[in-house]
Amino acid sequence: MMIAKPLMRTCALIGLVGAGVFQAAVARDYIEHTLDGDVLNLRLSDAQVSLTPLNDAAIEVHYQREGVKQLPSFAIASNDHADVDTHLEETPDQLIYELGDLTAVIQKSPFAIQYFRGEEPLIQEESGFFATETIRGFRFTLEEDEKLIGGGQRVLGMDRRGKRLPLYNRAHYGYTTESEQMYFSLPAVMSSNKYVLLFDNSATGHMDLGASRADLLQFEAMAGRTAYIVVAGESYPELIENYVDVTGKQPLPPRWALGNFASRFGYRSEEEVRATVDKFAEEDFPLDAVVLDLYWFGPDIKGHMGNLDWDRNTFPQPEKMMADFKDRGINTILVTEPFILTTSKRWDEAVENNVLAKNLAGEPKRFDFYFGNTGLVDVFSGEAGDWFWNVYDGLLKQGVGGWWGDLGEPEVHPSDTVHKIGMADEVHNAYGHTWAQLLHDKQTAQYPERRPFIMMRAGFPGSQRYGMIPWTGDVAREWGGLKPQVELALQMSLLGFGYTHSDLGGFAGGEEFDRELYIRWLQYGVFQPVYRPHAQDHIASEPVFHDRKTRDITREFIKLRYRLLPYNYTLAFENSQTGLPLMRPLFFSDESNLELIDYKDAYLWGNDFLVAPVTDADIDEVTVKLPGGVWFDYWNDEQHSGNETKVEVDLETIPVLVRAGAFIPTIDDIATTRDYxxxxxxxxxxxxxxxxxxxxxxxxxxxxxxxxxxxxxxxxxxxxxxxxxxxxxxxxxxxxxxxxxxxxxxxxxxxxxxxxxxxxxxxxxxxxxxxxxxxxxxxxxxxxxxxxxxxxxxxxxxxxxxxxxxxxxxx
The missing domain is CATH 2.60.40.1180 (Golgi alpha-mannosidase II)
Known part of the structure; x- marks a missing residue:
């Protein structure tokens, strides 16, 4: 909706822009503009560009040039953009396009756009849009002291300024304290200047955050949609709320998702699963879910992926098993993968039903990877999606409670694979996103009264609106694997993925059980979104199979997790309403302290807890930075204040502080969240x-x-x-x-x-x-x-x- 607004701030902006803030490197000129409702369409000397308001503080900018293929938006939650009060002012040299809390000032010649919050400059195009035969993208100017969070899962430190980040979802098995490329990349950054810049492009590419030139942010991709989104906010929580208003809010998961999970790679028989569940009860450990890895559909790691049905030799009565568990308040989660092996029972069925992505000859694309010779479900195809959903629906009817989507980067994705909407490298980073959308939309349509549980390893900005619960992949089972988990969770949470969590205890490797490491990881897990110990099974991932001291310490922490359900479920509700993450960086409590942006050794759990995981062996004291105010030790009420404090710990405690003035609600001990x-x-x-x-x-x-x-x-x-x-x-x-x-x-x-x-x-x-x-x-x-x-x-x-x-x- 276009409305008239006072010109005072517009004149101020004209003055700022007239001071020479634009330095376009490529000559591109404005020719004319039109308004289609609130959408500002511009014809340029070499392209068309549309500016679409998405809310009062967010705008999509979409450049299109003849001959440059476009894909649909994956990031934007709705095709119906918000009814925003806008105002357009034209001068001989500029267009000033004003939303409620964001203004785009467009210089006509040479063409460039700069964005303001009020009169405060946020970011500006340098040469802006570019496209050649093999690469396309955008260039922006960065301020000297600006810090940048984003890019998704990486182990690089919180401020990614000065890094060149590959944008290609890729597994990193056994990572520890360094990783430039992991399972879940995000083509987006959050700035210390309180804006988010999101590139709505699913193709293989890079974000150069001042690596090649200190004052330049460059996004480049080999294909894909040539659009970006700018979101502004007065505070970081407001910025996140404006961002998820555009990309979608995470629906509130079932309450059992906040409980304790039994999980390993993997349970090899119905008898073993039942014995494990019984062991949790015998040892007085609360339990809400059991997760079955790939042995549910075959006796071996290789050769059976794609069966997507029970191995009745080792799981003779799965329906009864799941019903028995459900009677005890325990939900069954099954792993599934999008790969259909040529040796699987469903290969011929998948071929006959046109389920698989194609090769360049139009035949099902076959390739080898660790698990065997395979094809890949084309989740971008409606025909394939219907077939895939029918498999899931059959399992839901048997009693399955939730889904674990694994290898969804996809882990192997040959470049010459042809999907319904494009080649592999055009859509690779949106594969997991579209798989989650398929499951979420089909399930909610057929079972509208059922909250989905969808845990997946890879996605795209906006995947959270499909209920995606990410984890941080196959982390090494060592201290170096525990150290980066706060960084990974915070980086994802700040861009919409508030349920990012780790395989508690570590997944990969480990020659023998390290009691201290295991206990420290499970203690940290109480204050992260999903409580799921998971690992290769040569060392038990479940606490009930370890020594008495380990059981006694971890039991008390898991029971604390359940006692805190009123607090934790409220955090989940807040996330569903505003996008505010469950885990929050300390700078949320002191936005003026830019040094806290780099801090990744402690975090806020909600508004009132400050948690510092112990990530080194033989520690009896931890130094913790504080964001101001008075804090109480949760275990003994000792008071802490100042910019930094030391907290004494033993094996039975980690630093957990509570904000002065806080109410912490708890309930009595329960065996399952059903008893809440x-x-x-x-x-x-x-x-x-x-x-x-x-x-x-x-x-x-x-x-x-x-x-x-x-x-x-x-x-x-x-x-x-x-x-x-x-x-x-x-x-x-x-x-x-x-x-x-x-x-x-x-x-x-x-x-x-x-x-x-x-x-x-x-x-x-x-x-x-x-x-x-x-x-x-x-x-x-x-x-x-x-x-x-x-x-x-x-x-x-x-x-x-x-x-x-x-x-x-x-x-």
């Missing part, structure tokens, strides 16, 4: 004079209902605290239409940390509640308060229904 209930809800509140006001909430639904929030089938339990000279006032408020199984009354245990003096009065609403002098009296009562002087904690418990409630604790 907030009927007994504990709130740990971390009091400090600097935390004058604070608020938080817990989001709940039944864990299964699709789009529960928008259907008003949820509850939000909201908590706030306000400190004054008399004490602390707490307010409790519930909103939402409720959900099946929600408690009508909750028993609240409020633990106020850092409370050092006896309370003179505790008032619930308009009445005082008893302050007990002895702990045992407090424990027997259903309501009351008690000061634990040794721990400096005041404990208060009371009942709360659906009505608003207040609690005043006076000094």
């Amino acid at each position: 209930s907030s009927e007994q809800l504990t709130l740990d509140y971390y009091a400090h004079p600097t935390a004058v006001e604070s608020e938080s909430y817990v989001y709940e639904d039944d864990g299964n209902t699709v789009d529960a929030f928008n259907r008003d089938r949820y509850a939000k339990l909201k908590f706030s605290a306000r400190r004054d000279a008399d004490g602390i006032r707490f307010d409790f408020h519930r909103e939402g239409g409720g959900y099946e199984g929600e408690p009508s009354q909750r028993s609240i245990s409020l633990n106020i940390h850092n409370w050092t003096v006896p309370a003179s009065q505790v008032q619930l609403g308009d009445r005082a509640i008893e302050i007990h002098q002895r702990e045992r009296d407090f424990e027997r009562a259903t309501e009351g308060a008690w000061l634990d002087a040794r721990a400096n904690q005041l404990h208060v418990k009371f009942s709360w229904g659906y009505s608003p409630q207040s609690l005043m604790v006076s000094h």
Whole structure:
């Protein structure tokens, strides 16, 4: 929608641009422009370019030249762009195209575009678009002190400025502390200047982030769509929200996705799987899912991929097995791959149904790789997609709970492979993306009341909208494999993939069990999105098969993971609404501190936890940078502040700090997420004079209902605290239409940390509640308060229904 706007800021922008900020290296001139609704179309001397507003702070810029083949957008979530209030101003030398929070200033001759947030310059085209017979792309100018995050999975450090990044999804088996190219590349960067630049091109290419020339960002690809997207934001969370508004929000997964998984490469029989599940119960470990690797469809690693059906010799009753597990609250996840071996049972069927990508003669393309001679499902073909989906649907009807899509880079993808929409190198980086879309769209259409679980190794910007849950691939089972996991997760999370996680314990290699490494990795896993130990099976990946000390330590951490479900599920909800990742870099808490952008040894888990994994052996103290404010040690309430602190650890702890003023909600121990209930809800509140006001909430639904929030089938339990000279006032408020199984009354245990003096009065609403002098009296009562002087904690418990409630604790 075009509207008139005041010219004051426009004039300021004209002044900035007139100061000579453009230095185009290639002569390209403006000829004319037209408006098609909100879309600004420009005819240039050598191309056409359209500027399409995607929201108030995002714009797609699509250059097209005759003879340069285009592909559809894979990154943009919807073909129906937002109704944006825009304003176009023309001067003799420029066009100023203004959205709500982003402005494109277009210099007519030589042609170039610069982008502003308000009057603040963000990024500008250098020579902009280029295309030759063999390469196409874009060139932009970088500011001197600008830092760049992005490019997807790499082990290069957080700031990728000065790097030249290959854009080709490729497996890196057994990586440790360095990797320039991995499973999941992303042709996008997030700048310290608070913009995202995304190249909507699926072809093989590179991003040169100041490697060839310090002040130049160059994207180049051998083919593909010649379009880019600029997104702006006033803050990093707002920038992410604007970005996922364009590329799509991750749907809320089923609650069981946040539970503990049993997984290895791999379980070789139904008997072994059942025994493993039983072992978790015997050892008192919570469990929500069991993941079956490739032995479910064949007895050997090689020769059977593509069967996509149970090996009934080793899994004689899989339907009953999965039903038995489901009765215990445990879901079954199956690995599938897009390769159909010529030795598999489905080869002839795949050929007959035109499922496979072609060679240059139009025949099914065959090639060799590790698992055998194979063809590749053409997921870009509707005909192939229907066949592939029918296989999945049959398995869903048998009782499968979720999918693990492996080797989806694709791991081997010959350049002369012909797909429905283009050659292999044109669409390679969108293969996993399209596979996930196939599964998500088909499943949600056929089973609209079922939340999908789709774990995959490779994709493209926007794959998160199909529920894709990525992991960081075949990491080495050594300390060097653990070290880069925070970097990998943060890099992906900041560009939409909030569920990126690692094979806990490490996957590849390892001559013998390293107890300390294993424990440290599983401790870190409590505070990452998916809890899934997984490894080659010469060393057990499951904690239940290790020594007593290992079991005892990891059991307590896995139980903590379940106790934190109210907190963790709320993070998942926030991600589904705003794109805010579950794991967040420290600079989110101090956006002015650019040094924190480089920091990858600690991170925020949600807003209120700060976690620093232990990534070296024999450590008894960890130095942790802080983003300002006061923090409490989660294990002993010791206070930390300043720019940096030292945290003592033993084998049973890693540095976990809690922000002053935070509410941390927990529940009692449960065996599976199916048993979740907030009927007994504990709130740990971390009091400090600097935390004058604070608020938080817990989001709940039944864990299964699709789009529960928008259907008003949820509850939000909201908590706030306000400190004054008399004490602390707490307010409790519930909103939402409720959900099946929600408690009508909750028993609240409020633990106020850092409370050092006896309370003179505790008032619930308009009445005082008893302050007990002895702990045992407090424990027997259903309501009351008690000061634990040794721990400096005041404990208060009371009942709360659906009505608003207040609690005043006076000094």
